[in-house]
Every structure is written in structure tokens, then in C-alpha cells.
Amino acid sequence: MxxxxxxxxxxxxxxxxxxxxxxxxxxxxxxxxxxxxxxxxxxxxxxxxxxxxxxxxxxxxxxxxxxxxxxxxxxxEVPLMPGAVETVRRLAEGRTLGLASSSPRRLIDVVLDAAGLAGCFAATVSTEEVERGKPAPDGYLEAARRMGLDPRGCVAVEDSSNGLRSAHAAGMRVIAVPHPRYPPAPDALALAWRVLPDLSALTPDLIR
Incomplete structure (x- = not known):
């Protein structure tokens, strides 16, 4: 996720x-x-x-x-993070991917279409479509529901304090990729299973 x-x-x-x-x-x-x-x-x-x-x-x-x-x-211009397209496509090979975002549906669709990634995700959820935004777990739980998956068997990739708290509250294993300009709070970062320096470190071997 x-x-x-x-x-x-x-x-x-x-x-x-x-x-x-x-x-x-x-x-x-x-x-x-x-x-x-x-x-x-x-x-x-x-x-x-x-x-x-x-x-x-x-x-x-x-x-x-x-x-x-x-x-x-x-x-x-869509300001993609370094390695974003390559990482998603690499992980989509043989894995089911979902997305749970606080962005409005309109912007999610614009970004994924522009990046050519829309077909990589089995389900995408905007928190506009659930009752509560992050740090509540609603968005992640809804993504798992749409994909027919147990949240406890999912891995979430997050950067922000509220995002880390949201995925953890959903019962998911959380990988943190902190944004250098907006680092998460220490207590939120402590919820992460792994902390990575960037997306290039998010490999299939790590997920396995």
C-alpha cells in the first residue's frame, strides 16, 4: 500500500x-x-x-x-519523487498494489495518469471517500477491503507522522521513507517496521 x-x-x-x-x-x-x-x-x-x-x-x-x-x-508539471515510477513498476511485478491518499480523487487520478502508473494499482482510495482522514486508519482499511485483503498482511509505505499512525492503526506493517523537508515526529517514526533513506531501497527482497 x-x-x-x-x-x-x-x-x-x-x-x-x-x-x-x-x-x-x-x-x-x-x-x-x-x-x-x-x-x-x-x-x-x-x-x-x-x-x-x-x-x-x-x-x-x-x-x-x-x-x-x-x-x-x-x-x-507533476513533481514525482526520484525513483517513484521505477519502484512502483518493479513492485507491481507479481504483487498486488494499492494506494491510500489524503489527496482528492481528482488529483490522485491526474498524478497516476501523468506518471503512467494508474494500471499498477488494484485499488486507490482518497480519504474523501471514507469517514475520517489520517491518522485514522479508514483509508488504508478501505483500500484493503476493496482489494479483498487482510490489512494485517499488508505493508504500507509512508512518509508523514499522520500517515505512519494511520497505517499502523490499520494493522499494517509500515515502511517509512521520511521526506527530508517534512520529517515525521519521533513517536510516529518509532511505529515503522523499517526506515529507508529513499525509494530506491524499497526492493522486492525487502518486502518478501
Whole structure:
């Protein structure tokens, strides 16, 4: 099971830039811990949180405006993580892959299509499609359900604190590939079965 943002796509800097600008333009105040708190939230959750920061729009308008800007950025370029395409294709040979992401469905589809990876995943889940976003386990549990798998037999690849907590709460064995700019909290990293320096270290032998 793969996460998307921060694992396959170096999108967290883009999300931060877009949401910071949106908050400033609409009367809100970005806090020192805002980016860390947003990572892993579902669309509805982060839109409500930005509203609490003082953005003078309703959460559904906030979500629509931010996602529109993200989609526009992705149309120019999808910032794939080094080795993302090769790693997914390598692991897809003889294995069933899934994806559980906090990104909206619209952006998941744009990224996977642009990267030519859509056919590598048996199921993809946006936390828009479940009750709770990360750190709750809902997205990972739904991905396993759609694939007909026991979550306890799955391995999840994550980068963020909330993502690591989510996959662990789902009962999955968790591999952490921390993002150098947004490292997970020590207590979340301690939940990982393995910590890897980058995707190139995620090999079929390790999964076996």
C-alpha cells in the first residue's frame, strides 16, 4: 500500500505554497505548526481547519479553490519523487498494489495518469471517500477491503507522522521513507517496521 503525497509525489512543498498563499489572500493567518497539522488530513478536514485560521470563505469554497490551484500546478508539471515510477513498476511485478491518499480523487487520478502508473494499482482510495482522514486508519482499511485483503498482511509505505499512525492503526506493517523537508515526529517514526533513506531501497527482497 502506497501513500501518494511525499512518497510518490514531492507535492508537500506545492501544497504548502498553495495553501499558504490562499490563506494569506483570504484573510487567514498561517501558524508555525499549520503544515505539520495539515499533512494527512482529508479535504474536508483541512478545508475546515483553514477556515478556522480566519479564511473568509466557507470550507467547501476553500477546498474547491485550493484544489483548482493544485490541479493547475500539476497540469504544468507533476513533481514525482526520484525513483517513484521505477519502484512502483518493479513492485507491481507479481504483487498486488494499492494506494491510500489524503489527496482528492481528482488529483490522485491526474498524478497516476501523468506518471503512467494508474494500471499498477488494484485499488486507490482518497480519504474523501471514507469517514475520517489520517491518522485514522479508514483509508488504508478501505483500500484493503476493496482489494479483498487482510490489512494485517499488508505493508504500507509512508512518509508523514499522520500517515505512519494511520497505517499502523490499520494493522499494517509500515515502511517509512521520511521526506527530508517534512520529517515525521519521533513517536510516529518509532511505529515503522523499517526506515529507508529513499525509494530506491524499497526492493522486492525487502518486502518478501
Amino acid at each position: 502506497f501513500d501518494l503525497d511525499g512518497v510518490l509525489v514531492d507535492s508537500e512543498p506545492v501544497w504548502e505554497e498553495v495553501r499558504r498563499a490562499f490563506v494569506a489572500e483570504h484573510g487567514g493567518t498561517w501558524q508555525p505548526d499549520t503544515q505539520a497539522r495539515l499533512m494527512g488530513m482529508s479535504t474536508g478536514e483541512w478545508a475546515a481547519y483553514l477556515h478556522e485560521l480566519g479564511v473568509r470563505l466557507e470550507p467547501d469554497e476553500i477546498a474547491r479553490g485550493v484544489v483548482d490551484r493544485m490541479a493547475a500546478r500539476y497540469r504544468d
